[in-house]
Amino acid sequence: MNAAEPILAPLLNISNVSVAYANHTVVKDVSIDIKQGEIGCLLGPSGCGKSTLLRAIAGFEPLSQGSISLLGKSLSNKDFTTAPEQRNIGMVFQDIALFPHLNVAQNIAFGIQHLTKTEQRARVKQLLDLIELSHYATLYPHQISGGQQQRIALARALAPKPKLLLLDEPFSGLDAKLRETLVPQVKAILKAEHVSALIVSHDQGEAFAIADKIAIMENGKIHQWDSAFNSYHIPATKFVASFIGDSRFLPGIVSCEHCIDTQLGRLKNPFPHGFKEGSTVDVLVRLENIITQADSAHFGKVVKKNFHGSYYKYELSLADNSTILYSTNAKDTAEHQLGENIPLKFCSESLVIFAR
Amino acid sequence: MNAILNRYKRIHWLSGIALIIALVLSLPILVVTSSLFGGFGPTLAHLIDTVLSDYVINSLLLLLGVSVGVLLIGVPTAWLTSVCEFKGKTLFTWALLLPLAVPAYIVAYTYTGILDYAGPVQNTIRELSGLNYGEYYFFEVRSLGGAITMLTLVLYPYVYLLARAAFLEQSSNVLEVCRTLGYSRKQAFWRLSLPMARPAIIAGLTLALMETLADFGTVQYFGISTFTTGIYRTFYGLGDPTAASQLASILLTFVAFLIILERYSRRQHRYHSSSEQRPASALIQLSKKQSCWAWIVCLIPICFGFLIPASVLSYWSITQASFDGQQFIGLAWNSLYLAFSAAIVAVLLSLLLVYAKRIKSTALVVSANTVVGLGYALPGTIIAIGIIIPLAWLDHRIIEFVDHYFKIDVGLVLSGSLFALLFAYTVRFLAVSMGAVQTGFDKIKPNIDNSARSLGHTNLQVIGKIHFPLMRGSMLTALLIVFVDVLKELPATLILRPFNFNTLAVHAYELASDERLIDAAPASIMIVAVGLLPVILLSRSISNSRAQKAL
Numbered sequence: 001m002n003a004a005e006p007i008l009a010p011l012l013n014i015s016n017v018s019v020a021y022a023n024h025t026v027v028k029d030v031s032i033d034i035k036q037g038e039i040g041c042l043l044g045p046s047g048c049g050k051s052t053l054l055r056a057i058a059g060f061e062p063l064s065q066g067s068i069s070l071l072g073k074s075l076s077n078k079d080f081t082t083a084p085e086q087r088n089i090g091m092v093f094q095d096i097a098l099f100p101h102l103n104v105a106q107n108i109a110f111g112i113q114h115l116t117k118t119e120q121r122a123r124v125k126q127l128l129d130l131i132e133l134s135h136y137a138t139l140y141p142h143q144i145s146g147g148q149q150q151r152i153a154l155a156r157a158l159a160p161k162p163k164l165l166l167l168d169e170p171f172s173g174l175d176a177k178l179r180e181t182l183v184p185q186v187k188a189i190l191k192a193e194h195v196s197a198l199i200v201s202h203d204q205g206e207a208f209a210i211a212d213k214i215a216i217m218e219n220g221k222i223h224q225w226d227s228a229f230n231s232y233h234i235p236a237t238k239f240v241a242s243f244i245g246d247s248r249f250l251p252g253i254v255s256c257e258h259c260i261d262t263q264l265g266r267l268k269n270p271f272p273h274g275f276k277e278g279s280t281v282d283v284l285v286r287l288e289n290i291i292t293q294a295d296s297a298h299f300g301k302v303v304k305k306n307f308h309g310s311y312y313k314y315e316l317s318l319a320d321n322s323t324i325l326y327s328t329n330a331k332d333t334a335e336h337q338l339g340e341n342i343p344l345k346f347c348s349e350s351l352v353i354f355a356r
Numbered sequence: 357m358n359a360i361l362n363r364y365k366r367i368h369w370l371s372g373i374a375l376i377i378a379l380v381l382s383l384p385i386l387v388v389t390s391s392l393f394g395g396f397g398p399t400l401a402h403l404i405d406t407v408l409s410d411y412v413i414n415s416l417l418l419l420l421g422v423s424v425g426v427l428l429i430g431v432p433t434a435w436l437t438s439v440c441e442f443k444g445k446t447l448f449t450w451a452l453l454l455p456l457a458v459p460a461y462i463v464a465y466t467y468t469g470i471l472d473y474a475g476p477v478q479n480t481i482r483e484l485s486g487l488n489y490g491e492y493y494f495f496e497v498r499s500l501g502g503a504i505t506m507l508t509l510v511l512y513p514y515v516y517l518l519a520r521a522a523f524l525e526q527s528s529n530v531l532e533v534c535r536t537l538g539y540s541r542k543q544a545f546w547r548l549s550l551p552m553a554r555p556a557i558i559a560g561l562t563l564a565l566m567e568t569l570a571d572f573g574t575v576q577y578f579g580i581s582t583f584t585t586g587i588y589r590t591f592y593g594l595g596d597p598t599a600a601s602q603l604a605s606i607l608l609t610f611v612a613f614l615i616i617l618e619r620y621s622r623r624q625h626r627y628h629s630s631s632e633q634r635p636a637s638a639l640i641q642l643s644k645k646q647s648c649w650a651w652i653v654c655l656i657p658i659c660f661g662f663l664i665p666a667s668v669l670s671y672w673s674i675t676q677a678s679f680d681g682q683q684f685i686g687l688a689w690n691s692l693y694l695a696f697s698a699a700i701v702a703v704l705l706s707l708l709l710v711y712a713k714r715i716k717s718t719a720l721v722v723s724a725n726t727v728v729g730l731g732y733a734l735p736g737t738i739i740a741i742g743i744i745i746p747l748a749w750l751d752h753r754i755i756e757f758v759d760h761y762f763k764i765d766v767g768l769v770l771s772g773s774l775f776a777l778l779f780a781y782t783v784r785f786l787a788v789s790m791g792a793v794q795t796g797f798d799k800i801k802p803n804i805d806n807s808a809r810s811l812g813h814t815n816l817q818v819i820g821k822i823h824f825p826l827m828r829g830s831m832l833t834a835l836l837i838v839f840v841d842v843l844k845e846l847p848a849t850l851i852l853r854p855f856n857f858n859t860l861a862v863h864a865y866e867l868a869s870d871e872r873l874i875d876a877a878p879a880s881i882m883i884v885a886v887g888l889l890p891v892i893l894l895s896r897s898i899s900n901s902r903a904q905k906a907l
Contacts, residue, residue, distance in 0.1 A: 059809075059810075084810050090810055095801055095803050097801055099804060110808065111812055111813075157811070
């Protein structure tokens with residue numbers, strides 16, 4: 001290995017990793033790289049294998065195939081697993097898991113016992129300042145709130161300056177309001193510590209708010225490993241398209257190399273979409289793609305209606321019984337009634353199309 | 357590479373140890389059951405012809421009587437102290453546990469002393485009426501009915517405890533749903549509360565019945581032929597260990613039935629639990645008159661099960677008993693260090709077994725833990741017989757070996773020493789300490805371990821820095837419970853103790869057998885006093901968990 005390579009090499013390399021419990025493969029042939037300073041997110045529905053993958057990276061699960069390496073040093077493969085305590089990878093758990101018999105400062109100092117007392121104190125103080133809990137050093141875990149506990153768990157994991165920090169659904173035990181303030185706070189803390197992180201979440205908003213790159217997982221496989229923007233606008237698979245954002249699929253037939261005929265008329269792509277003429281496809285229709293247009297020849301009938309405070313969300317049924325979503329600003333626009341037919345127009349710069 | 361190899365080795369090493377412990381501890385059962393395949397000797401044929409039907413009938417009657425008794429006391433008291441609200445309820449809640457501190461044989465000695473011909477009650481009757489013995493009716497304490505009463509008085513707390521927990525766990529929502537569907541409170545109790553608590557009540561009942569089957573001191577003293585007395589008599593009187601263990605294996609089938617029933621009930625019970633707190637409004641406020649009845653229902657078992665025997669024993673100890681201080685200290689010392697050693701052994705083995713399961717919960721380790729966990733159901737007599745037979749055999753092989761090569765007579769190194777006793781106590785009480793240790797481990801979430809490991813600590817460091825400090829309380833509880841159980845244990849101690857080695861329990865038993873009931877009082881009251889410790893602990897944990905729920 002020459003001197004230039006380590007800089008180019010990713011921090012964490014996961015290649016062709018599978019994890020199996022007693023004949024049941026939970027993670028299937030997964031490969032991703034995480035760069036220095038990057039915050040990644042494993043996003044997917046529960047049971048998709050994201051937590052298992054995270055535990056495998058931490059060293060709690062052996063691999064049945066593939067390898068995991070950190071800074072070029074192999075940590076796990078089919079035949080061996082470096083013990084978690086020897087990996088220099090920190091982890092924050094869903095159930096927080098602070099040590100109940102130690103106070104806040106002792107909890108944070110737990111992983112830096114090899115330092116001198118002075119160094120430990122300095123590091124604990126620095127972290128307590130960072131998480132804005134300087135006055136809580138001598139309190140015990142049961143004396144502080146859930147959000148504070150989670151920040152302390154984060155500080156505890158950051159204390160030994162791990163090369164990589166893993167966070168397993170760190171916000172799922174907290175209420176929505178608290179989550180909203182805590183997520184950006186955690187992101188700021190991670191960036192301030194210049195730590196690379198991989199976070200597991202089932203919540204799209206959380207993932208978008210915190211991660212530089214998102215791996216969308218389903219049934220043990222990664223569908224897309226990309227930025228939030230790309231996952232939203234250029235979904236790699238139908239699953240990604242439906243999992244991210246509010247959307248429906250509109251059936252259509254390819255009528256030319258740019259256009260597709262649907263219940264909302266002929267939709268046009270600015271560049272060739274690459275599907276064969278006459279083939280049947282699904283066009284992704286997001287909530288924001290649908291607007292009303294008084295002179296439109298295409299109508300949607302309101303079949304469901306939900307009030308969301310600042311807006312109404314409607315489910316509209318088209319002539320072929322396919323459905324699309326539509327929303328109106330609750331303040332400016334008149335409320336539609338169930339059964340009402342609304343004239344519609346599809347508007348988007350480019351189309352997201354999948355073969356049926 | 358080495359790290360993980362070491363880790364795997366360590367896991368296998370622990371699982372292996374767990375398995376070996378389980379195998380060694382199941383030795384008594386294996387010995388007893390295998391005796392069935394050894395052919396039936398003349399002794400057993402003789403027993404079958406003469407007394408076996410008595411054993412079966414008496415044991416069954418005892419089980420039946422105790423069932424009725426503990427249910428009649430345990431369920432109403434549990435219901436009153438969980439669902440109702442009346443003055444003095446808090447006091448009764450823990451006082452109802454007091455009889456747990458008194459071994460059945462000590463209650464039996466005490467009531468015999470009180471109610472016998474020479475006792476204070478009959479004396480008073482004779483003095484007041486001027487009648488002589490035989491001219492008035494007085495019931496015989498030393499009878500089957502007496503034994504049922506004695507066992508009921510000290511065993512009902514098992515039903516009380518489990519039934520009460522079940523009533524408390526019942527979500528008041530479910531009861532309120534029942535009320536909104538048009539059922540009265542009374543109907544809701546019969547149609548909902550009681551059926552929902554039934555698995556717990558049955559689990560409590562099976563525990564009481566296991567103790568009934570295991571009882572030796574009471575039935576022996578009352579001269580009732582049951583399996584335990586029969587096994588003892590066959591072993592010592594007839595000197596036939598094979599027939600004794602064949603009898604023991606018949607008793608084992610009764611025990612096995614109870615174990616299955618208990619496991620089944622507990623499994624049912626799990627589905628019904630809920631941690632919701634019952635709001636104060638859901639408690640039934642008793643009127644003055646109803647409170648009076650509640651007082652009577654609660655006071656009867658407390659008085660007869662604890663207050664009367666304990667005060668009479670104290671009175672006898674202070675005023676009348678002949679008391680040899682030197683001898684008593686010797687006995688107390690024997691009991692204490694024996695109980696303490698057994699407790700240490702039990703807790704260490706529990707830690708090993710439970711930790712092996714925590715580290716790697718393979719089917720092998722889980723079944724090892726389950727097998728070991730069944731020991732509490734085994735009567736001391738069965739364990740003693742199942743231990744003395746193989747140990748005596750091993751001892752004779754050792755004697756032959758040593759004599760052949762070294763020409764020294766080593767004596768009975770295993771069966772004639774405290775080793776046999778410690779072995780028996782471990783078999784019987786390991787489950788108890790395992791329960792406490794398991795509870796302690798369960799409170800430590802697995803991710804606490806994982807956090808510590810991801811912060812650079814090895815498994816061993818996690819034990820030292822996390823498990824040990826967090827488990828201190830549970831380990832002390834385990835130590836205390838085993839300590840007290842060993843102190844109270846009678847039949848296994850009687851059979852397995854080394855020659856001329858006496859404990860408080862054996863001493864009380866011997867004096868009582870010599871009709872020196874009053875002289876047995878000091879040893880008895882000592883056992884009761886020590887027995888109070890875990891009861892206090894238990895009642896404290898009950899009120900603590902309530903306080904925690906209230907928070």
